[in-house]
Amino acid sequence: MMKLQQFLTKYTNHITAITGGLIVLGFATKFLLHSLTGYQVILAIASIIAVIPIAVRAWSALINRVFSIELLVSIAVIGAFVIGEFDESAIVTFLFLFGSYLESKTLQKTRTAIKGLTEMAPTTATLVTADGTTTVDIDDVDVDDVVLVKTGNQVPVDGVVVDGSGYLNEASITGESRQISKQLDDQVFSGTMVENGYLKVRATQVGDDTTFAKIIDLVEEAQDTKSKAEKFIDRFAQYYTPAVLVLALLVFIFSRDFRLAITVLVLGCPGALVIGAPVSNVAGIGNGAKRGILIKGGEVIDRFAKIDTLMFDKTGTLTQGKTTVTSFKAYTDNAQLLPLAAAIEQTSDHPLGQAIVTYAAQHATTTATPTLTDTETVKGQGIWATVANQKVILGNQKLLTAQQITLTATQQADLKQMQQAGQSTVILAIDQQVQAIFGIADAIRPAVKTALAALKAQGIKHLVMLTGDNELTADAVATELGIDEVHANLLPAEKVTYVKKQQAAGHIVAFVGDGINDSPSIAQADIGIAMGSGTDVAIDTSDVVLMQSSFPALVHAHGLAQKTVLNTRENIFIAIATVVFLLIGLIFGYIYMASGMFVHEASILVVIFNAMRLIKFQTKYDRKIPTPVKSVTA
Structure with a gap:
């Protein structure tokens, strides 16, 4: 059975084409050669050929205790054979197979963003060795190895530049295609492209641990994470198909009209309803992925839209977060204040601390580095350290209050002036005495x-x-x-x-x-959003990751979530409206088996095409933002 399924899956498109050809041949035989027998034989053969892959799928689903759409079609075809309606069975099976073909083709387009990401994943690396360089498989690169990346090549690892310089296209990470200058000690990400220059990069993350690999995994997982609408529809479909079978049986029992009962089976296929919600979520998540916005699944989209x-x-x-010291007040002529503050803040990666380190490097009058014998970080307040048996505190007012350190009237006035100017303040105290105040500005x-x-x-x-x-x-x-x-x-x-x-x-x-x-x-x-350019915690903790760390991306993500939820509702409405139309048509006699299947397959394509509009979705705010121009390098 497994080999038969594989064979039929491989050649389903060929079977569809043959069935379509036989239907054309059958009608030609009827109307051109006036042979009713030849017409019926040809369409019977077409029905048998087309129903085989459908029936095999139905049987496979039944083994797993799933009542599938294919089961309804298979029973309908058997019924059509019983009453001799070979034209109906041939057209129904052809439309079902052709509809499946169009579904698969259009659904592929909704996954182009993910496919594009996957194809951008580097497969080899140029490893720098003692004897020169050698090309190795990406899986053979280890942490702390140094790789060479030349113009036109991809960075194969997350790492730090140890030699060279160049311009990188980081579209695979941030969604922005503009070129970024990279110099010594700058961080680079796997999957980005060197547009100009060369880099030697020391690997800090390799293989599946790289930011790029995590992005691909997260987006692929997100497309399989169901929204509330999808979960409801899945539960609904489990009971819907058996209900249609029971309904068809009741119709036959009370009407004694076998043809009508078979038509109920055909019209009862819930294809558009089942596919409507998933295809919207896939398209929405794909749109976000192209822009460097990672949305972790349909359920996240639902919640995000309601924020x-x-x-x-x-x-x-x-x-x-690129802070600089814009004000500095010292209350002693101690030349060691700046080196001391820098030595303490080097133990922290907080933006305010790094601003002090940079300022000290530019303005210190001595290069002597104090020796720290002990340090402790007080979360959200600052750092204290022991230097030459003196207790040094570097932090905010809350830390000083906790240590019972007070400011003089002059110091309080300086502090208030800095704060009124919109500057963050860091206070340096030695042995309970305030020695200096740093005013630090951070651009919005x-x-x-x-x-x-x-x-x-x-x-x-x-x-x-x-x-x-x-x-x-x-x-x-x-x-x-x-x-x-x-x-x-x-x-x-x-x-x-x-x-x-x-x-x-x-x-x-x-x-x-x-x-x-x-x-x-x-x-x-309810929704955690990380404005972090690929940090491990940002990717792992949050529901939405904005790789560009930009607020325009946040606006797009929120608007996209709202539009995706609306698109899902539109698809569900289309599916239900189609069922109502078919039932009314059945009652009043203007819908038959073949025409019903045609409307059914058409409704599936309508919901798919409706969802595909999300791929190019833009908010009103997006349309007001000028498209960034790529940098031009020599």
């Missing part, structure tokens, strides 16, 4: 203000910012962006509390964060 409250982290989310992401307005226009009712930063800085950013509600000086756990409060009030909440410090809030929210 009414959007909550944000500030640093690295609303802002770029491009197009955030207009994107937030677009989200409100799409139905988001409430915008809330949750941040560990001080109130003055948070208020300055919120006022500029038009955010409705602000809560500052929060620890990660306190952000989760605010998410829970919104949920308890009956709101459906999405939380947007960088996917690292905000992972508890991302996990708690």
Whole structure:
């Protein structure tokens, strides 16, 4: 049976073509040669040839205790043979096979984004060895190996540039095709293309652990994750097909009209209803994948479309996370202040800390590096360390208050001035005495203000910012962006509390964060959205990953979710309307077996083509954004 199934699957299209040819030949025999016997024999042969793959599929499903559409068609064909309607059986089987062929062809188009991603996956790498270079299979590259990537080649691993420079096309990761300059120590991702230059890259993630591999896996898994509509339809279909069989039997018992009973079987095929929801979700997820938006399944799309409250982290989310020290106040002439602050912050990867490290490298008057004997990070507050038997604290006001450190009137005035200017502040204290204050500015992401307005226009009712930063800085950013509600000086756990409060009030909440410090809030929210360019935590924790880390992508993702849900409803309506039309036609006598099958197959194609409109979907906001122009390199 298995070999027969494989054979029939391989040659189903040929069988469809032969059946169509025989039907044409049969009608030619009837109308040109006036041979009714030849007409019936040819169409009977066509019916037998066409019903074989259908009946084999029906039997395979029955073995697994599934009542399939193929079972209804097979029984209908047997009934047509019983009453001698060979033309009906031939046309029904041909339309069913031809409809399946068109379904498979059109469904393939909805998966082009995923197929394109898969085809972009690198298969080989040029490994740098002591003797030069050698080409190896991608599976043979290990972490810490160095690979060479020349112009026109793909980066085969996630890693760090250790030599060379070039321009990379990162469309496979972010969805943006513009070229990005990569220099020494810059991070690169597997699957991206070197447009100009050359790079030597030390591998940090290889094989299935690379960002690109995870993207492919996630999108493929997402297309198999069912929405609520799909789950309902699956349960409905389990009972629907047996119900149609029972209905056909009852029709025959009460009407004694065998032809009518067989027609009920044909009209009862729930094809458009079964396929309507899945094809919409596949098309919607594919649209997002092309734009660097990973939506993890149909259920996520359902919830995302219903969001009414959007909550944000500030640093690295609303802002770029590329912070710089714009104000520095020192209250002692100690030349070691900047090297000391830099030495402590080098133990952290927080954007504010990295800004201090960069500032110290540019402005320190001494290169001496203090020795740290002990350090401890206080989440959401800062770091303390022991240096030469002195306790050094570097953090926000909350950390200083916890350590019972007070500021002088002058220091408080300087601190307030920095905060009113919208700067984040980091205070340096040594042995309970404040020695310096850093004012750090973080640029707001491009197009955030207009994107937030677009989200409100799409139905988001409430915008809330949750941040560990001080109130003055948070208020300055919120006022500029038009955010409705602000809560500052929060620890990660306190952000989760605010998410829970919104949920308890009956709101459906999405939380947007960088996917690292905000992972508890991302996990708690109804929809967790990571604005992280491919970090492991961003991909693993969230429901939606925006690889571009951009708010225009967020607007598109939300609009796409709404449109996909609407498209699913449209498809379900089309399917139900088709069934109603066929039943009314059956009652009034203008629908027969062959014409009913034609309408049935046509309805399947209509829902597929309707779903395919999602592949090119754009929001009103998308259409206002100018298309980025690729960089031109020498």
